Amino acid sequence: MRTSLYPGVDELERRARTLVRAAPGLLRLSRVGESRAGRPLWLLSAGRGERHILAVAGAHANEPVGGASALRLAALFARRPQLLETLGCTWHFLLCLDPDGAHLAHGWQPEEPEPSLTECHRYFYRPAFARQPESLPVPPGKPLPESAALVRLLDELRPVAQFTLHGIEFGGAFVMMTREVPGAADAFRETAAHLRVPVDRDPVDGPDWRLDPPGVLVLPDGHDEGERDPSGYVAESTWFHPRRHGTLTTLIEAPAWAVPSVSDARPVTDPDRAAARLGEVLLGRTRELAAVLGTRLDTAVAEDLAPLRVAARELLDVAPSIVASWAAEEPGRFRGHFASRGISARRIPLRVAAMASRALARTDPRTVEILDDLVREWSQELEKTYDLRWVPVAAQTGLHVRTMLTTARLVCGGGG
Missing domain, CATH: 3.40.630.10 (Zn peptidases)
Known part of the structure; x- marks a missing residue:
């Protein structure tokens, strides 16, 4: 049932x-x-x-x-x-x-x-x-x-x-x-x-x-x-x-x-490269979103949808500071450390795309279509990369x- x-x-x-x-x-x-x-x-x-x-x-x-x-x-x-x-x-x-x-x-x-x-x-x-x-x-x-x-x-x-x-x-x-x-x-x-x-x-x-x-x-x-x-x-x-x-x-x-990989205690062979990859994923995807959205998140939307616009805008803006905070951490040496941060690097742009799509749903159907494609693509990539289990x-x-x-x-x- x-x-x-x-x-x-x-x-x-x-x-x-x-x-x-x-x-x-x-x-x-x-x-x-x-x-x-x-x-x-x-x-x-x-x-x-x-x-x-x-x-x-x-x-x-x-x-x-x-x-x-x-x-x-x-x-x-x-x-x-x-x-x-x-x-x-x-x-x-x-x-x-x-x-x-x-x-x-x-x-x-x-x-x-x-x-x-x-x-x-x-x-x-x-x-x-x-x-x-x-x-x-x-x-x-x-x-x-x-x-x-x-x-x-x-x-x-x-x-x-x-x-x-x-x-x-x-x-x-x-x-x-x-x-x-x-x-x-x-x-x-x-x-x-x-x-x-x-x-x-x-x-x-x-x-x-x-x-x-x-x-x-x-x-x-x-x-x-x-x-x-x-x-x-x-x-x-x-x-x-x-x-x-x-x-x-x-x-x-x-x-x-x-x-499961967030529990993995096995060592990483090249932690510096793994750390750099985190920033590439997060900043690369937020740049892609910024190109799609332009100034759309800076314009007014219906009052009931405004919280979605504000939240999406904030996440886009703080992405560089999040990458900087990871770079300032003591370097991780095991796979679970990088799995946790790799998930976060993917979760943030996915949330932006999802909330921006909802915020623009009544005013910009073409942009919404592009955002929905990104949500679908990034969700599927997450499921494949990290072997998600309900x-x-x-x-x-x-x-x-x-x-x-x-x-x-x-x-x-x-x-x-």
Whole structure:
């Protein structure tokens, strides 16, 4: 049977209400804020323990798996409330931090067993950096209403742990933790191995973080609140904000398509040539896109499509700084390092082409046709080059759920 597996924003609320009706003494749903467009931010809470844990889903519009994971764990608590009692906690799920972005990205509903990477990008949207609610502006900038709602929630709950549930289109699994928790890294790697999800030995994200290979990044001691993002921005983050309360934040990244080579520890014979090739791919494809687009991304489009235009323009502009950041890295010596960056070099122009196509769909059909051809060509090249393998959604959500539970037990001291 072929079924759609990522719930949209409205379905998240409906399914949460169904869970509450089935377990009214354990689960409850509350509105904790609203988006820029006035959409509600829903918090599903389970249990009534003294300690609090918060899981944040839907921080990025192109990552719908987090909401599915939140519902899966909430349903597990409804069936087995003793899990919460053992932890002595109340567990909260922010079902979608960016409902506006999720509505703009909604449309791709993968059907197993054979989802399409090209079809995925027909609906692709990932906001520009300043519109991503987990990012906080450098003062005196004003945070987005979604960001402000999350900060209020963190200050009110003072959770022992905050989990942020992320997903990438293709690559490997990894986690980022704001402090080291003994046993958590090994537990994550064991979970990934059990679910047959490759672990990214050396993720592109978190260049300032300490790598505990494979696949675990830990915030270094003495790190300040501002982190240098690979895109070239400096911003505070809702990951860092609750450290003042002693909160551990763990970001969990689950791929939709797995790339086995990101786990490859074999040495590279010519790392300098491999590094140069990364820049050639990214800059070559962004130059090709710039030639196709000309000034089209600098002209106005319909208001509902403007976020797509802004995000595509930003990615085009930051490509040279990303290549420069890779060149400044300590040279990688193993194949997984270059696989991770090779994927990123291809992912960025693919995202630009996909979002620019959507932004220009009503005004420039000829350019859209060229962009759609590039999306198809680059998707097929990715599938062939990296042997992409679809990760069943049950495994994607399983990675989130099991990592959250094992980490929570280590933090709270609960049993197995």
